[in-house]
Amino acid sequence: MTDRLKITGGQPLKGHVKAAGAKNAMTKLLVASLLSDKKCTFYNVPNIGDVEVTVALCQEIGMEVQWDRAAGIMEVITKELKTLYVPQRFSGSNRIPILMIGALLGRTDQDIIVPTTGGCSIGQRPVDFHIQALEQLGAVIEYRGMKREGAYFAHAHQGLKGTIITLPYPSVGATENTILAGVTARGTTVIRNAAIEPEIVELILFLQKLGAIITIDVDRTIRIQGTRRFYEVEHTVIPDRIEAASWGMAAISSKGRVFVEGAQHVNMLTFLNKLREVGGGFDIKSDGIEFFYDGPLQGGIHLETDVHPGFMTDWQQPFVVLLTQAHGSSVVHETVYENRFGYTDTLKEMGADITLFRQCLGGKSCRFASQSFCHSIIVKGASSLVGKDIHIPDLRAGFAYIMAALIASDTSVISGLQFLLRGYDKVVEKLIHLGADVSLLPAEKPIRPALSQVVESFV
Numbered sequence: 001m002t003d004r005l006k007i008t009g010g011q012p013l014k015g016h017v018k019a020a021g022a023k024n025a026m027t028k029l030l031v032a033s034l035l036s037d038k039k040c041t042f043y044n045v046p047n048i049g050d051v052e053v054t055v056a057l058c059q060e061i062g063m064e065v066q067w068d069r070a071a072g073i074m075e076v077i078t079k080e081l082k083t084l085y086v087p088q089r090f091s092g093s094n095r096i097p098i099l100m101i102g103a104l105l106g107r108t109d110q111d112i113i114v115p116t117t118g119g120c121s122i123g124q125r126p127v128d129f130h131i132q133a134l135e136q137l138g139a140v141i142e143y144r145g146m147k148r149e150g151a152y153f154a155h156a157h158q159g160l161k162g163t164i165i166t167l168p169y170p171s172v173g174a175t176e177n178t179i180l181a182g183v184t185a186r187g188t189t190v191i192r193n194a195a196i197e198p199e200i201v202e203l204i205l206f207l208q209k210l211g212a213i214i215t216i217d218v219d220r221t222i223r224i225q226g227t228r229r230f231y232e233v234e235h236t237v238i239p240d241r242i243e244a245a246s247w248g249m250a251a252i253s254s255k256g257r258v259f260v261e262g263a264q265h266v267n268m269l270t271f272l273n274k275l276r277e278v279g280g281g282f283d284i285k286s287d288g289i290e291f292f293y294d295g296p297l298q299g300g301i302h303l304e305t306d307v308h309p310g311f312m313t314d315w316q317q318p319f320v321v322l323l324t325q326a327h328g329s330s331v332v333h334e335t336v337y338e339n340r341f342g343y344t345d346t347l348k349e350m351g352a353d354i355t356l357f358r359q360c361l362g363g364k365s366c367r368f369a370s371q372s373f374c375h376s377i378i379v380k381g382a383s384s385l386v387g388k389d390i391h392i393p394d395l396r397a398g399f400a401y402i403m404a405a406l407i408a409s410d411t412s413v414i415s416g417l418q419f420l421l422r423g424y425d426k427v428v429e430k431l432i433h434l435g436a437d438v439s440l441l442p443a444e445k446p447i448r449p450a451l452s453q454v455v456e457s458f459v
């Protein structure tokens with residue numbers, strides 16, 4: 001249980017923050033490093049909960065880790081696999097356990113056991129594409145146990161063998177798992193309809209340094225030529241484009257001005273286009289992007305989340321808060337997850353005017369068209385928000401609530417900070433640094449050192 005955050009709205013965020021290394025890259029790079037027995041050194045490592053959990057998971061397998069959190073440097077080496085059974089306590093911890101199947105079968109032909117995967121509750125999030133792809137490469141996988149309480153028992157006694165795999169949908173995780181398995185598979189593995197998010201390109205860059213031979217074609221096809229010859233790697237993790245955009249939106253919605261060091265234009269194109277459409281100010285510099293309030297925001301836009309290079313689903317929740325402050329009605333169609341609007345109930349209680357729809361609004365039909373999920377909304381703005389006691393349900397909703405509380409006319413108390421700390425590096429310290437009126441209140445039943453002590457030592 002973590003402390004609660006008290007936020008009194010009305011203060012514009014002003015100043016400079018640095019985007020940390022990307023959560024959705026660093027966690028995968030750690031797993032990828034398990035493929036070899038060579039040393040890997042990472043720079044710009046984010047100090048976040050999901051990296052902590054992934055480190056603990058990899059240490060169980062035999063990884064030796066030296067992590068200088070203050071410097072953001074981590075050295076890892078897995079000379080040998082200590083065990084092939086990932087402990088059940090990691091079940092549901094985050095999205096990483098399922099990727100262990102690809103990485104471990106890439107390293108050993110022995111039997112492995114991997115618990116179920118978890119992550120934010122924003123849809124069913126099945127792993128059928130992962131399993132089908134790995135089976136096509138020669139893995140034998142069996143799920144034993146009840147629903148989410150069980151584990152995957154897998155092996156590739158004959159070794160993995162490259163083949164052509166066509167993913168039903170460009171899933172990030174399934175693409176990563178197949179790449180990890182393909183690195184040491186005999187022959188060539190071809191992934192068609194692959195995800196090509198910048199974090200996947202990052203994984204490929206790391207694997208190329210490690211020794212893998214991988215190409216990305218223009219038509220979402222990834223080809224991997226199997227190898228077992230590996231090298232030591234030094235790698236600087238790309239800045240987190242979700243964190244960068246989040247601070248940008250918080251700056252604009254609070255009518256402030258924040259320079260986000262490390263925000264990369266090339267990976268934020270679609271986000272910046274939408275920001276321009278609503279009238280949010282930004283200035284792209286050589287080492288980051290400055291975001292600023294540039295007068296009243298204009299709604300009336302249509303926004304659709306999609307796989308890369310589309311508008312990221314992880315930008316959606318904070319962007320909806322921004323739209324509550326824009327004049328006019330905007331349509332948001334979520335096409336990646338079927339259930340990512342649950343957080344809007346709390347925004348409505350704070351004064352936002354948001355209506356949910358089961359239909360695909362905005363013209364394009366998505367995978368959820370004939371199903372009954374509320375996956376489109378209309379947001380009418382501009383609304384005055386009022387403070388509220390809020391419990392964070394998941395990572396990105398968490399940042400959206402922080403933004404709403406920063407805009408609100410009075411005080412909010414936010415609990416469930418552990419969800420936010422999974423993915424946002426030093427988020428409380430950064431809020432304080434940017435001038436937000438925030439303070440930490442002890443958890444109602446504290447069971448470990450208070451986060452307030454950590455913040456005090458920073459300030």
Ligand code: EPU
Nearest residue numbers: 024095125126127128129130171172173174314336337395
């Ligand atoms: N899907 C399936 N079957 C599968 C795999 C995916 O139906 O076997 C569906 C999912 O249910 C979902 C869609 O495909 O509807 C996309 O899922 P994807 O596999 O692409 O997502 P993921 O790998 O589980 C990663 C990020 C998410 C991010 C998505 C999409 C990590 C750890 N997580 O999840 O990040 O939203 O890709 O870009 O990399 C976040 O950081 O807050 C977050 C949720």
